[in-house]
Amino acid sequence: MNNIKNQFRKILFLLLPIVGMMTPGVLFAEYADVVMNKRSDKMGLRPVIFPHWFHRIRFRCKVCHSELGFEMRVGSNDVTMAEIANGKFCGMCHNGEVAWSIEHCDLCHSGKPGLKSGIDWGWDKSLTPDSW
Amino acid sequence: MRIKFSCLLLLLFALDVSINVQAAEKKEAPKFYFSNDKRKWNSLQRDEIHDPTCEAINVLQQPYEALSELPYDYTGNNVQWVKALREGFIEPRTNIWPETKIKVLDMDVIMDNTSTLPMVRFPHKEHTEWLDCENCHNHLFIAKVDANPITMYAVLKGEYCGRCHGAVAFPLRECGRCHSVLRATFKGKVGAQPVISGNPEFIAKPRP
Structure with missing residues (x-):
């Protein structure tokens, strides 16, 4: 009996580090950070991380969500670099005058490759009835 | 063996x-940065969402650098954004186009179809300070009392209030921030309350 107990303990000790290694990294992004990866991965770029906290210190919601025409729903905005270069969407400010221009790819395309599009803590990641 | x-x-x-x-x-980089009032923010280098091999992220502002200066909250970004705006900690721009009309409406709506929970108080003022009327009316909410079949299920699925709350605005765990009006002590009429100030085009009609 004692022998079985000992063996069980050993197996447990063996399993612990394995389980530890296999646990996927927990996301610690800032609340309301948006990952945009509709095209980036396919183009060989890093996904875009949009920090809401940074922008709402400088602009009210309505500037982007009303004047610039961003829909308030992940995945419903089809933003292309061509449009940004022409001053639409992000390009309204990211033109080298108000904020950095589009030549600084890495400042926006800074996410880990392979991330799924979405809002951290957003409705699709937490508290959704579908996940109950 | x-x-x-x-x-x-x-x-x-x-x-x-x-x-x-x-x-x-x-x-x-350290994993977390702390403010003096014990709030905690991740560093961009180790938040598991930014790519640490991307050198450009070292140029970006860290959340704690900006947010630790703003009024305390224990949830979301750890910042009370409405208070930060009202008390002048931040001065975000209201518009880019000079012809854009800035509409702020000070009018509460009390919603009483909440089963046993306290009633919901929706303050237009706090919302219109950030948002334009068109952000919600009339594609998310019809500007009329009792015209919107809001349920918590839909909200948790990201519709109605859930478009922002639970994603950008304060999280949906904070029940009491919306369900804040006790039936026992509320003496007025439910529905749209008298307008204190604001743009009359978007005022909901009071309940008959």
């Missing part, structure tokens, strides 16, 4: 140690 186990254990231990050493060598 015993030797086999010990060998395996040793091997795994060595593997684990080497992984930890590798991780320790990579540790340049």
Whole structure:
């Protein structure tokens, strides 16, 4: 009996580090950070991380969500670099005058490759009835 | 048997140690930054969402650098955004186009179809300070009392209030911030309350 107990303990000790290694990294992004990866991965770029906290210190919601025409729903905005270069969407400010221009790819395309599009803590990641 | 186990254990231990050493060598930025009032923010380098091999992220502002200066909250960004705006901690721009009309409406709506929970008070003022009327009316909410079949299920699915609350505005765990009006003490009429100030085009009609 004692022998079985000992063996069980050993197996447990063996399993612990394995389980530890296999646990996927927990996301610690800032609340309301948006990952945009509709095209980036396919183009060989890093996904875009949009920090809401940074922008709402400088602009009210309505500037982007009303004047610039961003829909308030992940995945419903089809933003292309061509449009940004022409001053639409992000390009309204990211033109080298108000904020950095589009030549600084890495400042926006800074996410880990392979991330799924979405809002951290957003409705699709937490508290959704579908996940109950 | 015993030797086999010990060998395996040793091997795994060595593997684990080497992984930890590798991780320790990579540790340049701290994982968290703390403010004086014990709020905590992740560093961009180690938030598991930014790519640490992307050197450009070292140029970006860290959340704590900006947010630790703003009024305390224990949830979301750890910042009370409405208070930050009202007390002048931040001065976000209201518009880019000079012809854009800035509409702010000071009018509450009390919603009483909340089963046993306290009634919901929706303050237009706090919302219109950030948002334009068109952000909600009339594609998310019809500007008329009782015209919107709002349920918590839909909200948790990201419709109605859930478009922002639970994603950008304060999280949906904070029940009491919306369900804030006790039936026992509320003496007025439910529905749209008298307008204190604001743009009359978007005022909901009071309940008959």
